[in-house]
Amino acid sequence: MIGKAAVLAAGLVIAAAAIAAPPIPDYLRKAVADPSRAADAKNDARRHVAEITAFAGIKPGDKVLELIPGGGYFTRVFSKVVGPDGHVYAVWPQPYDKESHPDSDRLRQLAKQPGYGNISVAIQPATQLTAPEPVDVVFTSQNYHDYPDKFMGRIDPAVLNRDVYAALKPGGVYVIVDHAAAAGSGMRDTDTLHRIDPAIVKKQVVAAGFVFDGESDVLRNPADDHTLTVFDKAIRGHTDQFVYRFHKPAR
Numbered sequence: 001m002i003g004k005a006a007v008l009a010a011g012l013v014i015a016a017a018a019i020a021a022p023p024i025p026d027y028l029r030k031a032v033a034d035p036s037r038a039a040d041a042k043n044d045a046r047r048h049v050a051e052i053t054a055f056a057g058i059k060p061g062d063k064v065l066e067l068i069p070g071g072g073y074f075t076r077v078f079s080k081v082v083g084p085d086g087h088v089y090a091v092w093p094q095p096y097d098k099e100s101h102p103d104s105d106r107l108r109q110l111a112k113q114p115g116y117g118n119i120s121v122a123i124q125p126a127t128q129l130t131a132p133e134p135v136d137v138v139f140t141s142q143n144y145h146d147y148p149d150k151f152m153g154r155i156d157p158a159v160l161n162r163d164v165y166a167a168l169k170p171g172g173v174y175v176i177v178d179h180a181a182a183a184g185s186g187m188r189d190t191d192t193l194h195r196i197d198p199a200i201v202k203k204q205v206v207a208a209g210f211v212f213d214g215e216s217d218v219l220r221n222p223a224d225d226h227t228l229t230v231f232d233k234a235i236r237g238h239t240d241q242f243v244y245r246f247h248k249p250a251r
Contacts, residue, residue, distance in 0.1 A: 024050045027060055031080035036115060040073055048218040049077050052243060055216040056175045058137055061085040065131050065167055067140035068096055072107050074141060079116050088119045089135065093126035095152045096143070126152055129163035134172070138164045141177040142230075142241075145196035148187050157201075161208035171250040174210060176201060177219065180240045182226040194230045198242040210246035219243055 024032075032041075032050050044050070053074070058064055060083045069075045069090045078088045090107050097104050104121055111119040124130065126147075147155045164174050181188070181195035189195045202212055219241035228235045 024054050025059070027083075028053055028077075028081055031077050034076075034080050034115075036113070037076045037080075040076060043073065046237060047073065049074060051218045052175075052177065052216065053077055053081060055218075055243060055245060056137055056139055057173055058082065058139075062136040063087050063089070063131075063133060064137045064139060065089045065091060065129075065135045067091050067129065067138065068093070068100075068143040068146075069107060070100070070103055070141075072110055074139065075107065075110070075119060076116070078139070079119050082118060084118060086118060089131055090119055090121045091129065091131075092121075092123050093129070093152065094123055095126050096146065097123045099151060126155055127159050129160060129167065131167040134169040135167055136169055137173045137175065138168060139175045142179060144176050144178045144201060145187075145190040145194060149191040157204045158208065161205050161210070165208050165210065165248055168248045170248060172248045173213070174205065174246040174248070176205070176244045176246075177241055179230045180224070180226060180242050185226075189226075193226075193228065195226060195239075198244070201242075202244060205244070205246050209248070211249060213245040213247050215245065216243040 028050055032044065058078055058081050060081065062082045063086060064078050064082060066075055066078060066088060075088055075090055082088060092104050104123060107119065107121045110116050111121060144157065146152050147157045147160050168174065178201065179195040181193065181197045183197060183199065185197045186200045187196060206212055221238055221240040224235055224238070224240035226240065230236060230239050
């Protein structure tokens with residue numbers, strides 16, 4: 001009998017074989033290869049930072065708002081890509097910062113290191129996401145599903161999507177990466193399995209005025225049956241995840 005872990009691993013191989021990686025610009029290759037993120041490199045094959053950053057369209061000079069950056073895995077690459085003419089605004093909602101602290105302090109320390117001075121860290125009310133200036137990209141990974149949960153104050157994601165829309169420049173991009181829940185489950189599993197139905201995310205974001213721009217399959221895993229919490233060791237780090245891109249209309 002084949003164990004569940006073996007099935008999951010096989011699913012990853014199948015998914016990887018079926019998905020063509022997007023072209024990676026030279027400036028992004030350089031950012032990923034930067035020696036300062038050597039500790040992150042061991043996770044690149046699993047987390048696909050280059051492919052996801054390329055999919056988000058982040059480029060030199062961009063202003064990026066990264067919502068709930070965690071340990072800064074994506075932040076370090078975004079910072080190197082946007083360079084001295086760009087900026088990365090790392091934002092935590094207050095309830096999330098309370099749960100994840102000292103993540104935000106670690107990002108403040110990163111911003112003091114040579115080559116990372118284009119990072120700013122902010123803690124904001126969960127219902128009032130703002131940026132100091134209009135941004136080109138808003139990016140969030142594995143956190144959209146948290147907004148309707150108890151610890152966040154059971155916030156309607158419509159509130160978040162409204163604020164993201166306001167923060168973006170016309171034509172700006174909104175990228176959401178999250179753990180997939182079963183089709184048709186809506187927001188049922190956000191506080192238990194820490195997953196969300198991709199269809200409800202698309203519906204909610206489009207309702208805020210965004211246009212769906214497509215998805216990347218680099219984090220998809222067909223062997224994940226969506227029944228386990230994302231922290232279960234049988235699936236942790238290999239959940240089926242969707243990567244959705246939306247844009248704010250230029251007019």
